[in-house]
Amino acid sequence: MIHRLSFTIFAFLMMIPAYAGRINIIPQPLNVVELKGEFRFDANTRIVVPKDNDVKRVAGYLVKALQQTAGYTLSIVGDPPISNYVHFKKVNNLGKEAYRLKVSPQSIVIESSQANGAFYGLQSLYQLLPPEIFGFKRSKVVLSVPCCQIDDKPRFVWRGQHLDVCSHFFSPEDIKHYIDLIALHKGNIFHWHLTEDQGWRLQIKKYPLLTKKGSIRKETVVGSYKSKIFDGIPYGGYYTQEEIRDIVKYASDRFVTIIPEIEMPGHALSAIACYPELSCQLENKYEVGTRWGVYRQVYCPKEETFSFLENVLLEVFKLFPSKIIHIGGDECPKSSWKKCPHCQALIKKLGLKNEDELQSYFIKRIEKFANEHGREIIGWDEILQGGIAPNAKVMTWLEVQGGITAAKMHHEVVMTPYTKYYLDYYQADPETEQICMGDLTTLKTMYDYEPVPDSLSKEDQAYIIGVQGCVWTEYMKDMKRVEYMAYPRACAISESAWSSRKNKDWNSFIRRLEYHFRRLDNLNVNYCHAFFNVQIEAYKDDAWDKVIVMNVDASDSEIRYTLDGSTPTSSSTLYTSPFTINKSQVVKALAFRKGHALGKIMQKSF
Structure with a gap:
């Protein structure tokens, strides 16, 4: 509990x-x-x-x-x-x-x-x-x-939930609360994203600068990641090893395994800012990232870097008993490697074709070290580039092709495609929501997604070992915002993770979910209430007239709407099917059940 x-x-x-x-x-249940x-x-x-x-x-x-x-x-x-x-x-x-x-x-x-x-x-x-x-x-x-x-019994052995604590930091108490919610929904994996360009959040005693300097960025971009406006306020935080041990035990007591993620070779700027010798050293100055997105500064695959990463991993192994360690592997720009004399000489020495194969060499080196210490690695899709490490698992986020490719190669796969399972994406009308990353991914989209591709053979389907929801926190400054973005969509993912495919039923789910909201209320979870709000969309028909389509998740409800700017009531026009408008109008809609309004009034101008 x-x-x-x-x-x-x-x-x-x-x-x-x-x-x-x-x-x-x-x-x-089954x-x-x-x-x-x-x-x-x-x-x-x-x-x-x-x-x-x-x-x-x-x-x-x-x-x-x-x-x-x-x-x-x-x-x-x-x-x-x-x-x-x-x-x-x-x-x-x-x-x-x-x-x-x-x-x-x-x-x-x-x-x-x-x-x-x-x-x-x-x-x-x-x-x-x-x-x-x-x-x-x-x-x-x-x-x-x-x-x-x-x-x-569960369908999958990997029933995960991810949290990025680098874009924004969350206290140990917040992390425990997050784990509680995972456990409540019968999840068993907490993927803890601990290092990133924008901050290093894990104490490594051999390298004190990682937390003294690497955990703090001088400021943070305001608004869109493309913005040139910054708040000018230093931001940071990290977990001591004592706090890590306490959280690991807390999770273990609730049968949740924590999978730590130490990013490499990309998304490494927070470490490079502390120890520039880990990079290709093509620049005069390195600072912890202050904007969101991908940075060109990455680890240079030289012995000094591998020594550093191995020392970091040795401390990680002592803190986290999980057999699996996430090593990132995603979004690694190769521009520095292309200009770096050491990298180019190494490519030639090893007989590699290109920088993709150099990344493969990097990941294989790390996997060999992990395997020697009784651990396995998992990484994002990009670890497939240049040749996958022999024993690696793949966490596929770039849609599903990476997972399909890996499964056919008989590597275990966790499905978390960004258009289906990224919980930082909009869940309601972007015009009414605070800024988010990505497009609209509704509760129903997440629920309807089937993680085992039918294109795989029965033998290859067995390599899909689970699913995971991902929470990237660029636009989530506190746990209440995380809750709002994650729930109730994480409930939908939990059903895909645990329940049998034949038992999944949208109408049954939303009926149970509405009752489940009462539990979340008692838990003081700040979940999103878009479930009760009317979704208003429009498209143009062959005559270029606008066709208005409305929908609401809440069962046994009806949609009432107006076109004259007035507030919808239980006696307003009943929505029964899509309709056409051919002039500028304001559409207002509200869901009702037994004459009582459910959500909030939704409005769109056309």
Whole structure:
């Protein structure tokens, strides 16, 4: 459960639609059988736990939640009483992350073969309880659970969420909160982007300048990344190794593995600003990046650079127990290498064809070092250029072709195409939103995306090991903004990550999601409410008249609109199909359910 929570709720969410059933779990479980009756917690309920410290820790989360919500502390015992108990039961016939949840009026049983399965079963149990359980504050709500049996397991082994802490820095408490939300949605990977042109965020004791100097940029661009206006305010922050260890343990306790990313050979300006000898040294001055985007200054593939990176990785290995390390590999301009005498001599010495193959040599050197220390590497699509390292995994962001190519080569792939899974892209009408990076990627676009390409053979499809949502924070200065951009779209990604392909259903999802908003409210998550807003779009038909198309995600709702500038009401014109306008007009639209307005008035001039 979540470690620090507060409770707010929006009045319009009290209008839960009539179709909302008793079971509204996100992500959708594999199999659900609803039964009659309910189990009720009370002060005499017992928690039964086997002799397993990890499962006992999982049970402790439930005890804490019930204590803070209901005010009573439940006892943990070794053997089940006759009735009125929750039993965390170890069995041998379920998969690594699978669980079986059985609820009767007398008991709740969570079966699993491993502790992580028990944890995921607990997340489903939380979602069967009233949303107030997520508030971690005293409530008089009846803590009842509908009777059912749920058999569940994840579709993918990699269910990730990424966060860039270099563009903007987030406190250790923010990071823990972010991990809580990953765990709530049965995610198991936190991809932590720790180094970038705009800041180095990880303490490396052998190289103190990385945090003393490399963590601070002198100023930050204002507005668009193309802007020439800067705020003139120094900006920085970094995590001490002690803080890193604490966060790693916090994540591990919630069965989330942290994958650290140390960018190379590009996106290295924050390190080069501290140690210019790591570059091709073609410039007189190097500063930590102050604007967004790609910089030409990159690591030079010389022995001094490899020694530096190996020393950095040795400290990273000690901090992060994850078997996999992300080494970036994306957006590495080759202009410096083309001008660099050392690089050109190295290309000739190694018999390489070009700078792409030089990058491949760079990545292969790093992979060999990582493999020698019992680690594996993953990198963005560009590590395919010039020849992929023998054992590398690929995280594909440049649409899907890189993933297809890697899978056909039998390299494991994580799908995170930028047009589908980049959470820094607009999620609502760009005319009404704060500045974002990229184009419009709606909740439905993210939900509908199928990460396993049909063009792959069955054998090659097995190399698609998971999916991930990415949050690049150029335009997100605090965690509230991160929450706004990530949720509820991250809920859609979580369903693609966990739920079986056959169980994905948009109409079911949005109905469950609307109930899920009540949980997010209790968690004080600043999610985007565009779900309730009308989307207004236009295109020109063959006669060059403008055709207006409207849509709203919220189910069992209707769209009312006006063309005369007046405020839409429940008696305004009902939208039933696209319509044509042939003169300049102002379209205003609002969604209603049972006569009550849902979102905010959306307006566009044509």
